[in-house]
Amino acid sequence: MRQTRRSLLLCLTLVFVVSTVALAQSYKYKVKHPHMGGDITPTEAYEMVLKNPERTFLVDCRTRAEYQIIGHPEGAYNIPYTFWTGNWGGKKYGKEANPNFGKNLLARFNPKADTLIIFCRSASRSCKACNEAVKAGWPEDKVFNVLGGFEGDKVKYKKSAYHGQRKLGGWRNEGLPWTYHMDKKLVYQPDLAS
Numbered sequence: 121m122r123q124t125r126r127s128l129l130l131c132l133t134l135v136f137v138v139s140t141v142a143l144a145q146s147y148k149y150k151v152k153h154p155h156m157g158g159d160i161t162p163t164e165a166y167e168m169v170l171k172n173p174e175r176t177f178l179v180d181c182r183t184r185a186e187y188q189i190i191g192h193p194e195g196a197y198n199i200p201y202t203f204w205t206g207n208w209g210g211k212k213y214g215k216e217a218n219p220n221f222g223k224n225l226l227a228r229f230n231p232k233a234d235t236l237i238i239f240c241r242s243a244s245r246s247c248k249a250c251n252e253a254v255k256a257g258w259p260e261d262k263v264f265n266v267l268g269g270f271e272g273d274k275v276k277y278k279k280s281a282y283h284g285q286r287k288l289g290g291w292r293n294e295g296l297p298w299t300y301h302m303d304k305k306l307v308y309q310p311d312l313a314s
Contacts, residue, residue: 147288149267155247156254157238157263162291165237165266169195176235179225180270181249183215184308186241192270193239194297198308199224201240201249220310221249222256227309231257239266239291242273266291270298 151159160168169176180192181201192198201221205214218224229236236253240246246265253263272290275282292298304312 147273149243149289151247151265151267152242152244153247155250155265156260157250157258157265158261159267160237160264161267162239162289162294162296165239165264165291166193166296168235168237168264172235175233176237177229179236179238179249180240181221181238181246182240182270184311187307188300188302190241190271191292191298191300193291194299195306196239197228197306199228200308201245201252221252224309225253225256225258231259231262234258235262235264237264237266239269241271242269242286242290243267244269268293 149159149161165178169178178193178196180187180196180198182190182192182198183200183202183204184198185204187196187198187200199221200218202215202217205216207214225236236258238246238249238253240249243265246269250263250265254260268289268291270291271286272293273286273288274284275287277283287293
């Protein structure tokens with residue numbers, strides 16, 4: 121009886137793992153908003169950085185709290201596209217645009233030589249951040265939005281154990297290197313001046 125339970129539990133676990141992997145692998149990335157610049161998957165972004173690490177940079181445009189608490193790709197620079205205001209808005213805390221986003225990019229990178237790979241949580245804010253990078257002087261062929269962002273999209277299938285969780289696509293779900301480590305060279309630089 122005990123052996124039967126173990127076998128059944130093992131089979132169910134294998135079915136669950138295989139179905140989860142199949143779901144993640146069959147996921148099709150979508151562009152969330154029209155924007156200037158290109159679109160790449162997380163794996164393509166990682167390969168671009170490996171190919172030219174001297175001139176290709178990951179830019180995490182999420183808030184500083186997301187960068188620290190949720191983690192970020194190894195080597196990613198944090199330049200927030202929006203800031204949390206700390207004001208309660210009824211359903212969530214408010215956000216405001218970073219009025220210096222383009223200037224912050226120009227302070228760290230060179231639009232004539234550097235390629236920017238921009239991502240956020242699930243590839244929505246990063247579309248807007250790509251537009252700002254182009255407005256700041258980057259050619260469209262040197263700015264890329266990472267489809268799926270860092271965390272990916274939510275599972276919508278209601279019978280899934282992961283319903284509502286960000287398990288579809290994204291840097292972290294593709295198993296690419298990420299960390300919680302806060303490197304002073306990579307954090308939002310205006311914070312170090314205060």
